[in-house]
Amino acid sequence: MTKAELKDFLDEKVLLYNNTSFIQDDPIQIPHLYTQKEDIEIAGFLSATIAWGNRKMIIKNAHRMMELMGNSPYDFVMEHHEDHLENLDSFVHRTFNGVDFATFIKGLKHIYTNHKGLENVFANTSLPMQERISNFKKLFFEIEHPTRSEKHISDPVKGSAAKRINMYLRWMVRNDNTGVDLGIWNTISTADLSCPLDVHSGNMARKLGILKRKQNDAKALAELDAALRGFDPIDPVKYDFALFGLGAIEKF
Structure with a gap:
């Protein structure tokens, strides 16, 4: 496929999967239970934090x-x-237990009490988003905490693709009126977001020729981001729906 043909193909898949029928089998349904901003963002953050493994078990x-x-x-x-x-x-x-849960509750209280809330921490426009994620992790764990809990927030600066946090940011920032992503944070641009890179999106991106790096890490994410921004620089992360749908649902 030419670049134009590939863009058209992916745009069609975005339309296919980016609709409310997607919600019923996805952990994004959890923040959709709430109407208050803080409830939505906390429910989303905790749900995204445990979003690895079997989707039914995650939900x-x-x-x-x-x-x-x-x-x-x-x-x-x-x-x-x-x-x-x-x-x-x-x-x-899985490896996220009650000790981690309690630590995350304390970390969230610290963020709301001392850093003006989750949105404010990520809204530092002077930094690239992946550095903002790294900064968020530092602030979150300013509290006294067991070292074991740190592994549950990935750090892009240390080479991670940070799939779960990038997915969470997609949930909070994108607002395209399809009813899937919640779009309650209006201080962050969709242009700053990165695609949640996991086994499904990574393998599909490689199959389509828009990702060459074999590992699903920060370098691969940067490569994928560049390709997706070539299709839509304003809302590149919408293609997460296409890549995930093709890989996890269609087994393309």
Whole structure:
């Protein structure tokens, strides 16, 4: 395919998958449960944090996270006591356990109390987005915390593709009126976003000839970003729907 033909092909796939039917089988359904901004962004952040492995299990465990917070994520984060955190001990999703969950609650409270909230931390327009993610991780773990919990937020500056955080940012920033991405953060441009790079999007990008690097790491993400910005510099991350749909759903 020529570049123009490939763009048309991917645009068609974006239209196919970027609609509300996508929500029912995706963890993005969790933040869609809420209407208050802070509830949406906290529910989204925690759901994205555990978004690896089987999608049904991710969704099931993300629902359980919300239940353990009384289905009021922001209130729980800001008003919790130590005995509330003890109720999280039984939670586990793969390597993310109750200790990590409690640490993330404390980290989120720190972000809202001392750094004006999640959106504000990512809205530093003087830095490229991947550096903002790295900075977010530093701020998040300013609190006293077990070292083990640090692995649950990836650091692009250290070479990670940071798939889950980039997916979360897509959820929060994109607002194209299709009803999938929530688009509640208007201080960040979609042009600054990066594609959530995982096994599905990576393999599909390689098959289509827009990614050559074999590892799914920060260098591969930069390469993929450049290709997708060539198709749409304003909203490059919309092609996540196409790459994911082709790879995970169509098995293209």
